[in-house]
Amino acid sequence: MSGSDSGVDTDAADTDAADTDAVSKPATDGGFGRDRPPRSDGRLDSERRQGTPYTESQVIMSTVKIVTPFAFTYGLFVTFHGGGSPGGGFQGGAIVAAVVFMIAFAFGIEATRQWLANTVVVALAVGGALVFAGIGLVPVALGGAFLQYELLPIPDPVKYGMEGVEILGIGTIVAGVLMGLFFVLAKGFSDAGGFADADAFDDEVGDGTDGDGEPTDAESLDGESNPGGPAAADGGEP
Amino acid sequence: MSLVDASLAAGYTLGDFLLVAAAGFAVLAVGMLYRAVVGPTMQDRVLAVNVLGTNTVVILAILGAALGEPTFLDIALVYALLNFLMAIAISKFTVERGGVL
Amino acid sequence: MTAAAATETARVWLVVALTLLGLFFSFVSMVGVLRLPDVYSRAHTASQADTLGAGFGLAAVAITVGLAGAGFKSVLLLFFIFVTNPTAAHAIARAAFEEGIVPWIEGDDRR
């Protein structure tokens, strides 16, 4: 009995000490900073406020919803108009990939990863390479040289053959590979017991002050941004 | 005869004036670089680079107008888009150094 | 002929005036970013003065190239800057707050 009492006492003393720490801290640096003790004086930066997980910003999500359709269309414009103005498949593909990056940063990478399936990314990259090789090899099959557009069995073969290479070949390869690099780098190194999942990584890199808060952080993040992200992106894309 | 060739004063055309104005924006960008280098916080750096990027967009657009090549506005548009991407990406990264990405 | 010439002169001087206004507001924003004490007030400068400066500069470009064709692109650019620039400033200020950077108050000796 006395043992439990003393335990409670030390607990109370601990929290007291933490409180006084927290109150005395603002005098020096305002209690801000990553390694600060928790505060509970009701200000915006108090423990209650800091305890809430990071949520995606409504402002950024709204702006990205407005901007993304324009930017995506503009990426297609740059790709399709490579023949008459600066740009082409490479730049247009990079812009389309940048649009996906923008969605990912606004709505959360995990939500975007679920929205944009691996199949899409791989199909873009592999399909682009196959189309490029195919357009190159059809003239070879017809007795010409690699990429000899005149032999393609389509009207105005030089122009549309080049457009096909730029749009369906280079553009899709670049867009697919850049999106793939983005997702795979965001996932990180995969190794048994290594950085396989995000939680292990967070414990590794976060400075440990709120290590127990981080898994809930990630979970609630996923839960909150999943409905908004894919739906909005679906609506935004023509 | 485009507007850029209209003479302004003392033999200089509007194109010359626009090039000088673009140089002025570039000088402002150099000044802004102080904040990007010194900081003190990462957010200060991102903010300075974002303002710099807006300046560069204006520089690119003015160059397009002054050199008589309206297609240069495409580059300015791409830059505006990627400047925004850069700002939201880096600023979100600075929270817990990538912990919430 | 003279009417067209007068219109052209008016457009030229309008471009000059708009460019100078844009330079002025960009200068204001540079001074703000360099001199204001903390990241929040700097974000305020970046989102307002710099957007206005860019707006004037792009308006000058739009008048220079004419509103048909390429001028439409500069209007689009204007719209884009007006939407994204304040959002970027918001993102930065929000990140600064999440990181726990304390706002400047009177008596603080930060610069």
Add this chain to the structure above:
Amino acid sequence: MTGALASAGPLGAPVVAQVTAIEASLFVFVVLTALFTALARDVLAAVIIFGAYSLGMAALYTFYRAPDVAMTEAAISAGVTTVLLLLTLAKTTRLDHEAAFESVNLPAAGAAGLLFAGLMLTMGDIPAVGSADAPIWSNPDVTQWYIAETYAETHVENTVMAVLAAFRGFDTFGEAVVVFAAGIAALIVLHREVFA
């Protein structure tokens, strides 16, 4: 594009007269950003300043009338590289350090400075930017042929794209495969089987 360039005179006298103001300020900007990118101790600061560097480079390329290069610089260097570097940084640990800048190794800096000075000595032999007798401009067998014949041969106006997709199409196929291989290499290095 070509027409406008020719009518202005390949950067003739009137342009050269005002080149200095904007060129000089952009050069100062680019050199300063490159220097601070190299010197910054914190990798994140280096990444941010590197973004500013690519801003200056894009403006410079635009001024030299290389819009395709400028657009690539804008799209790849400012946007994609920054994002990929950030993601990589998020997966690495941060070293504790106090200093804001790297300490410079003086002998190495001296050697680099000597090399730079030696290279600068060769600058006198290089033709002026945009001068009419620069080999890249006046070569009748390659450059002038491309400029004259692109539209007749390929039905597109952008010579750069015509060179990339038609005249040097096989090279471009190799480059596209390199990009594709980069994606696969990233998967292999990171021990993963799927992208998303």
